[in-house]
Amino acid sequence: MPSLDDAAGPRSVVVNFVLTEPYRARGKVVINRSWQSIVQGIRFLQRLLADYGSVEIILTSPDDPVARMIAADLSGYAWVRIHAVPLVYPIENPRILTDLVRAARSRDAWVAPGRGESGRGAPGRDGRGAAAPSEDIWVVDAQGIAAVGACLAEGLPLHERIVVAGGPGTPDPKHYAVRIGTPLSHLFGEPERAGSGGGERPLLLRGGLLNGLPADESTDSVGYDDDAYFFLPRAGRREPFGFIRPGFDRSSYNRSFATQLTGGRDRHITASLRGERRACIACGLCEKVCPAGIMPQVIHRYLYRGLIEEAEKAGLDRCVECNLCTYVCPSKIELVEQFIHAKLEIQREKEEILAVEARSRGGEEEAT
Amino acid sequence: MRRLLNRIEPAFREGGRLSRLYPLFHAFDAFLLSSHVGTQRAPFGRDPLDLKRLMTLVIIAVFPAFIASVYFFGWRILLMLIVSYAAGGLVEVLFAVLRKEEISEGFLVTGFLFPLIVPPGLPLWMVAVGVAFGVLVGKEVFGGTGRNLFNPALVGRVFLALGYPSAMSGNWIQPAQGGWGRILPGLIHQSVDAVSSATPLVLAKGGTLASPLDLFLGRVTGSAGETSALAILIGGLFLVGVGIASWRTVLSIIVTFAGLTAVLHAVAPASVAPVWFNLLSGGFLFGAFFMATDPVTSPTTQSGKWVYGVLIGGVTLLIRSFSGFVEGMMFAILFGNICAPLIDEVVIRSKMRRYAHDE
Numbered sequence: 026m027p028s029l030d031d032a033a034g035p036r037s038v039v040v041n042f043v044l045t046e047p048y049r050a051r052g053k054v055v056i057n058r059s060w061q062s063i064v065q066g067i068r069f070l071q072r073l074l075a076d077y078g079s080v081e082i083i084l085t086s087p088d089d090p091v092a093r094m095i096a097a098d099l100s101g102y103a104w105v106r107i108h109a110v111p112l113v114y115p116i117e118n119p120r121i122l123t124d125l126v127r128a129a130r131s132r133d134a135w136v137a138p139g140r141g142e143s144g145r146g147a148p149g150r151d152g153r154g155a156a157a158p159s160e161d162i163w164v165v166d167a168q169g170i171a172a173v174g175a176c177l178a179e180g181l182p183l184h185e186r187i188v189v190a191g192g193p194g195t196p197d198p199k200h201y202a203v204r205i206g207t208p209l210s211h212l213f214g215e216p217e218r219a220g221s222g223g224g225e226r227p228l229l230l231r232g233g234l235l236n237g238l239p240a241d242e243s244t245d246s247v248g249y250d251d252d253a254y255f256f257l258p259r260a261g262r263r264e265p266f267g268f269i270r271p272g273f274d275r276s277s278y279n280r281s282f283a284t285q286l287t288g289g290r291d292r293h294i295t296a297s298l299r300g301e302r303r304a305c306i307a308c309g310l311c312e313k314v315c316p317a318g319i320m321p322q323v324i325h326r327y328l329y330r331g332l333i334e335e336a337e338k339a340g341l342d343r344c345v346e347c348n349l350c351t352y353v354c355p356s357k358i359e360l361v362e363q364f365i366h367a368k369l370e371i372q373r374e375k376e377e378i379l380a381v382e383a384r385s386r387g388g389e390e391e392a393t
Numbered sequence: 394m395r396r397l398l399n400r401i402e403p404a405f406r407e408g409g410r411l412s413r414l415y416p417l418f419h420a421f422d423a424f425l426l427s428s429h430v431g432t433q434r435a436p437f438g439r440d441p442l443d444l445k446r447l448m449t450l451v452i453i454a455v456f457p458a459f460i461a462s463v464y465f466f467g468w469r470i471l472l473m474l475i476v477s478y479a480a481g482g483l484v485e486v487l488f489a490v491l492r493k494e495e496i497s498e499g500f501l502v503t504g505f506l507f508p509l510i511v512p513p514g515l516p517l518w519m520v521a522v523g524v525a526f527g528v529l530v531g532k533e534v535f536g537g538t539g540r541n542l543f544n545p546a547l548v549g550r551v552f553l554a555l556g557y558p559s560a561m562s563g564n565w566i567q568p569a570q571g572g573w574g575r576i577l578p579g580l581i582h583q584s585v586d587a588v589s590s591a592t593p594l595v596l597a598k599g600g601t602l603a604s605p606l607d608l609f610l611g612r613v614t615g616s617a618g619e620t621s622a623l624a625i626l627i628g629g630l631f632l633v634g635v636g637i638a639s640w641r642t643v644l645s646i647i648v649t650f651a652g653l654t655a656v657l658h659a660v661a662p663a664s665v666a667p668v669w670f671n672l673l674s675g676g677f678l679f680g681a682f683f684m685a686t687d688p689v690t691s692p693t694t695q696s697g698k699w700v701y702g703v704l705i706g707g708v709t710l711l712i713r714s715f716s717g718f719v720e721g722m723m724f725a726i727l728f729g730n731i732c733a734p735l736i737d738e739v740v741i742r743s744k745m746r747r748y749a750h751d752e
Contacts, residue, residue: 228437235436257437260429261725275441280636281450282441293441297429300443303497307693308447310641321694323549323741338745348436354537355442 032076035161040067041083041178042091042167045114046233048191052081052202053169056091057158064098066174068225071104075161081126082107083116083159083368113317114235118126119164122140126162135237161269168252186251192234193294194256208246209254228296237350259296278314303356305329311350311360316341321350321360328367336367344368398422416511447610447637448498454632455683459509461621465568468616473508473520480521481507484528488537499538499545499689500528505633506546506683509618510676510723511553514564519557523549532714542669543730547723554723557640565592566615574748594719595673597666608673616671619679622672629682640685641695645702646681646709647672665714677709680722690730694701694740701736 044053056063070080084092087109099105108129110116116125160315166172168187175181189200190213231248237255248360250393264270271283275293311321319340326337341364350360405418423445432439481504489496507524520682527549535541544732554561569575592615593603603613611621619625651672656666671677676684685691685705692701705725712721 041634058605059667114619187652229575230437234438236437237437239437260431263426263429271751277442279442280634281446294438296437297431297439298443299427299429299439300445301423301430301443301495303444304537306444306499306539306689307691308688309693309695312693320694320741321746323737338748339741340744340748343748351434351629352436352438353440355440355444355447357439357443359434 034073037079037162038070039081040170041163041237044117048255049233050189055167062171062174065178066170069177079104103260120345123162190254194257194258203247205249206246214233225259227256257296260295287363298357300357312348312352318346321344416496433675445498449638450503452629457624457628458618459625462617465557466566471720476517476520477507477524478504481524481528488533497538503545509617511615512564513617523553526552544687568612593656619676625678637655637731642702644684645699649703649706676721676722685726692733692736694737697736699738701729
């Protein structure tokens, strides 16, 4: 995040309409509801941009209706660029998006990649480095840009969110337009009532399948950045011989369930590990899913042996914490948790080193 | 079933009479009923694949080869399997109890594979000794499943091959020829005489090649599960199809092996048999599909698997054709296992260098 008193505007603003995480609000719903605000918002963004800045619009396909609407409404603006991205999670991750935009720009401008720009992992990568203030890239989603438009064009405060209730435990899956601050119990009914239907109440997650965090239905309310409520059933009855069932009701990243042939959906997902914690068997599934191109299993092994520096060299800070590796791990290892822990550890060590250096420098000054 | 488990559980809990045997109870419990440990962290939903299913699929994939071995060599193979599970399981349970860890599913695969890679006429006590040694030295001393360097079943086989060379190269059984094989007749008269007729690979050293059809169906002498290329292909392709065995490993082994054989057969036909013979004979296919693809002992990096496969395919042929041993698959896979961490290291280092360059 750029600091507030930073005079220079962002080099680019990425407006992202694509949410690929399962059970998140659909961009289409937001667009249908607030198209005018979105267009207004994009127009206003231009004033914020640094010289030669651009607005990068992320869509799924270059000739879908939204792209045509944008072309019609914003034609003639050289600073608007449209990128088509594949519908593959976690494309909406800000780090993935900024990399994508940087790569596209370096292709356009014939700038040698990696040089002349602060690549990721460099000290000034998030714009805090004073060396390259114009490298700031802001990422905003459809609801965010609609709010900007509504605020600047119509003078409306940020008051409404479009949220979706989904997941296998949802009594009534649909999109809602709600005021921020609405208690969740108003939206979904009192927990007691919902629980009387039989069995344990499903776990309510704020967010989608991969990054959602538990919310309390009885006390929490709609937040200013919520867009999805995911009802995940609690771990249910234990099935006899679960490991040998063909699995028509569950789908996996791996091809080892019958849904691979029938194309069924995962109706069996619950808030459980669906297996037992084991040692890493180096199956490499995490490497296959990793969008950052790192090797989680290798980093896990380094961290397991306490080799934090090796883990850092193996690309630990490239991890975008998308949780895909933790999701697919057949040994049910909490990979991302371990990585976040290690990153914090590294950060703390670096701060300590800086503090020691500062102190010793201060000592020298006093001595002179 | 649930009620029964609940009733006997307290005895295994902390302070119970049998609390030391808790891993055994836990394994049994989790075997009967699927586990449902709740998630504590995001992502709260998880992929349904777990190690139990993964290992079960391996066993299902090896099953056709097991059936074929019973068909050709009789019900003795089932007896060997029971002995193998008993001895290997004992070591596994012992270590789980000592380490107070959960029993890992890995030994179910090791115990299933082991009787299939030894001669079908091998004395049962040797099966027990071999599998126990394999699990103990091949796996447990490294810290259990996931931490072992070598394929445990192959460690057990190497131990037997070096400790009892005559038993390991003599106890072949002449395969059944009839329509029902030894499945029905075997039930009636159990004992099958072990004969020490040579395997196709030994005969090939003398210049006689077995017929392709016999080799393909498995109507030849050899280790119990390795003779039938048909059964191995059915199971092996299933295993690759469900995504458990790495197609990279299998493909690179087979392509390297076949390619090198073709070249060397053209150059030195006296010492290198033709491609079809080398592919179908001995433990090549069994090793390529079921032993070399063990994720724990093969390189963990995807690009490393190519190198690993090339290494195994090449070394197998070289040992087979130009050394005193008739079969090279076992040593080649163990050699690949040794090299796997090294291959990974090279892949990881090159990746690290690229990262450092980016920054």
